[in-house]
Amino acid sequence: MSERTVITFGTFDVFHVGHIRVLQRAAALGDRLVVGVSADALNISKKGRAPVYSQDERMEIVASLRVVDDVFVEESLELKRDYIVEHGADVLVMGDDWAGKFDWVSDVCEVVYLPRTPSVSTTGLIEHIASLAP
Ligand code: C2G
DSSP states (O other): OOOOOEEEEEESOOOOOOHHHHHHHHTTTTSSEEEEEEEEHHHHHHHHSSSOOOOOHHHHHHSTTOOOOOOEEEOOGHHHHHHHHHHSSSSSEEEEGGGTTTTTTTTSSEEEEEEEOOOOOOOHHHHHHHHHOO
């Protein structure tokens, strides 16, 4: 049987335990995990600010993980189907904050939404660190 490729997407800014857990659970659904790391420009246009870590730094962190086989830059949310086809993915995994949002790619692959890890977020960490400043 051919290997099963899993694809997932994210910003992975200020990398934390919620990020590693979703990547570990995604990897466990197949043989190979490919990760689209969102471009700085995509974050600026969608969230109105640049990530704390640059896209090169975020790509380097995600690529270094044992559960990750390949990384690429996600330039646009609308290109999801193209990325899935290009990387030969059999399954798209997203955290359930995106539940239902990417069902439109289910013609090219299976779509799975995994529960988020509670009580940890990049925004929360940034606020916590900012509160430590004198
Ligand atoms: N995540 C999680 N638990 C948390 C925080 C994040 O499981 N406590 C998951 C998210 O659900 C997502 C992944 O970690 O699957 C990356 O989260 P973000 O970096 O916040 O990614 P986001 O900006 O939502 O992705 O195509 C999607 C875009 O790339 C945006």
